[in-house]
Amino acid sequence: MFGYYFDLAQRSLRRNPVLTALMVLAIGLGIGASMTMLTVLHVMSGNPLPERSTQLFYPQLDPRGMDDYRVGEEPPTQMAWIDATNLLKARKGTHQAAMSGGQVTVRPAQGGNRAFYVDARFTTADFFAMFDVPFARGGGWSSSDDDKQARVIVVAKTLADKLYGGGQAVGKILRLGQNDFRIVGVIEPWSPVPHFYDLTSGGYQDGEQVFMPLSTALALHQGIGGSLECWGYMSFNNLDRKTAPCSWLQFWVQLDTPAQQRAYREFLVSYSQQQKMLGRFVRPPNTRLHDLMGWLDYNKVVPGSVQLQTLLALGFMLVCLVNTVALLLVKFLRRGGEMGVRRAMGASMRSIFAQLLAEATLVGLCGGVVGVLLALFGLWVVRQQPAQYAGLAHLDAPMLYATFVLALCTTVLAAMFPAWRACRLPPARALKIQ
Amino acid sequence: MARLPAATGARAEDPVRATIMHPILSALKHHKTTVVLVMLEIALTCAIVSNALFLIGDRLSDMQLTTGVANNELVWVNSDSLREDGNPASRMSLEQADLTALRDMRGVTGVVRVNSLPLLDAAMWRSGISVQPGLPKATFNNIAMYLGTPGIVGELGIKLDQGRDFLPQEYADYSPSANQAPPSAVIVTRALADRLWPSQSALGQPIFMGEKGKYVTRVVGVTRHLLNPTLSGRTNSEDNLLLPVRSIPGGMYVLRMEPAARDAVLRDIPAVLDRVDNDRIITGSNSYARTVSDYFHDDRALIWLLLVVIGCLLALTALGVVGLSSFWVQQRTHQIGIRRAVGATRNDILRYFQTENFLIVSGGIALGLLLAVALNLLLMKHYELPRLPLYYLPIAALVLWVLGQLAVLGPALRAAAVPPVVATRSV
Secondary structure: OHHHHHHHHHHHHHOOOHHHHHHHHHHHHHHHHHHHHHHHHHHOOOOOOOHHHHHHEEEEEOOOOOOOOOOOOOOOOOOOOOHHHHHHHHOOOOOEEHHHHEEEEEOOOOOOOOEEEEEEEEEOOOOOHHOOOOOOOOOOOOOOOHOOOOEEEEEEEEHHHHHHHHOOOOOOOOEEEEEEEEEEEOOOOOOOOOOOOOEEOOOOOOOOOOOHHHHHHHHOOOOOOOEEEEOOOOOOOOOOOOOOEEEEEEEEEEEOOOOHHHHHHHHHHHHHHHHHHOOOOOOOOEEEEEEHHHHHHOOOOOOOHHHHHHHHHHHHHHHHHHHHHHHHHHEEEHHHHHHHHHOOOOHHHHHHHHHHHHHHHHHHHHHHHHHHHHHHHHHHHHHHOOOOHHHHOOOHHHHHHHHHHHHHHHHHHHHHHHHHHHHHOOOHHHHHHO | OOOHHHOOOOOOHHHHHHHHHHHHHHHHOOOHHHHHHHHHHHHHHHHHHHHHHHHHHHHHHHHOOOOOHHHEEEEEEEEOOOOOOHHHHHHHHHHHHHHHHHHOOEEEEEEEEOOOOOOOOOOOOOOEEOOOOOOOOOOEEEEEEEOOOHHHHHOOOOOOOEEOOHHHHHOOOOOOOOOOOOEEEEEEEEEHHHHHHHOOOOOOOOOEOOHHHHHEEEEEEOOOOOOOOOOOOOOOOOOEEEEEOOOOOOOOEEEEEEEHHHHHHHHHHHHHHHOOOOOOOEEEEHHHHHHHHOOOOHHHHHHHHHHHHHHHHHHHHHHHHHHHHHHHHHOOHEEEEEHOOOOOOHHHHHHHHHHHHHHHHHHHHHHHHHHHHHOOOOOOHHOOOOOOOOOOHHHHHHHHHHHHHHHHHHHHHHHHHHOOOHHHOOO
């Protein structure tokens, strides 16, 4: 039966190829534009650590002075050295780590190789366990290395291969700036999207190449980057990051159970009160504890321009749909005569309806094919852009299926009303006009 | 044949002309659904197109901004020395050696060091200033600071509106990150001067900076234009001061030359700097014109995207109108024949379809204008866009009217070509 409907459908579609092509193109354009932008949005607002994200939290404290104090103000987005150290020592979570981004100068041992900068992450021992960072060789450092300011580093595989050409890197001594460091671990390529653990330099940068104990980096004056929010007056020359009234560290904590999470929220408040008693904090306790996805939302990590373009694409899609509904309506109503004949010969309203929907399904399928091709082209265009996220815009399998499903569903939905109108035409009248 | 008064402009031959609106409207009533759908499509198109046009205008106005420096005659290079002896004197001498070597390059007419350039989109130093002494807090915050070594105004091609360039003795040792006294002279932009001293000349006025405004510097000149290193939003894009300094740690070299020499200079810079001292990393270099064009890359991409969307939308709407009108013409062939047979001219038939189209499009536009304003309010709320100026609405309306008339022309001409004899045939 369906075979027969489809046969009829393709005959009728071939009867006026221009109108058919117009509908297919309209659906294809709408679907292509929407899917391009939705894919970009899907990639950019994805979950960077699906297995762990519900257990990772970002605590915030408010150590600022009473200048400019407003009730209900959000606390600083980063943490001062003293608070980060205190929270680390408290060990209230399964894992916790303080961290900051920066740059180190790599000086290859072989002469003739110019020195170059790489992005570095200065952090504490738990970083690797907390974020499930995959190691190719070796491992991270211990918290006693943090305390000792040990000169150890973990490097990314790309850097290890660049320096040692696939040879053994663990145990090698690497010169960074003016100091030598022992490589204790090599990690597999690891670059979460978005770059959730540090959003201070855009949410979509690549993963770092060198990881170093934070205490070591401070002692050796490595180039710490990122942003620095200070309160009060102070000189930035010879700034001592350990004592300055500035917040510049990201701090993450892993809390596995709801009970742990509740306890940690209470701990943050009691810690703030205790600091106020000591006279370090002056404001009433102002704490936050976002989970990973909440933290991304709070920071509006997806750029407004991408959301705007998605909105535009969806508006475009809506126009395409209205256009398709109008054209289908015209197309179906024009064939009143044919349907009158079929009704007169005993076809039920339902079979007429099914046959018209079969026609729409064919249009939808062709539209889907055009849409996928256009989306692939659209994403290729996006990838040519110099934006931080551009390289990530790829159509994965779920999005590909989604494109087809969307094309089919929208077309069939668009066809519902015209088909319903068309199959309700009284057959007698259609025959009489003939 | 009895003629009706000429004032009505109607001819008795064509019964439709006598009451032109009524038959069209009643015909439209027969196709209520289709007409509503087309109106809806036109309304949506109108809303999106007017907002898209506005966005394009908005971006273009940003891109028209004058940087205030000689865009096509500058090349910049950023180099970090790896010698970490931390001795200011040796750093100064290396800077001087670099400047001399760069100045000797073929085609280069001048070299200075700056901390940043307009639209460089790199880190910039902002601080708060006051125009009265001893205030506990600065009154004007987030003022960008440009620092430049001797020759900064001339070499970058900055034009002064008022006052003079810095004197050689005014270049001082100063770093904005240290809480220390600034150089004695400062040059501000016209835009900032108008904000700081709305009703008086800026020349000789004091500016207080540092903790509790304890340091003072005086304005010696006013630049016509000088953009900030990054633009945030649309206001205060020229809120900056220029201070004369001797050396800039972490700054960059800017070379001035004829546009033709830029590529060769850019190619040779690393070798020239390495000859001075090769224990360094060159972290970036580019011609300034390319830097400016890169700054607006996203804006250009958005403009292209919007143009494509507008084009597709208009094409789609036009094709929809063509499809629909053709269908109506086909459907009414018999009636058109009858009208022609009772005396309607080809022009009357043409006019009929054009009027019908005009009515439908007008209905769509009326709804579309409301939608356009609603969409703009939504965008204002979520994306910090300014309010849609009302003159964009008639532009969009006009575009759609013209588009509708052009789209209906083909089918209407086909309708006008229907011979009267059709009326005598049954379909």
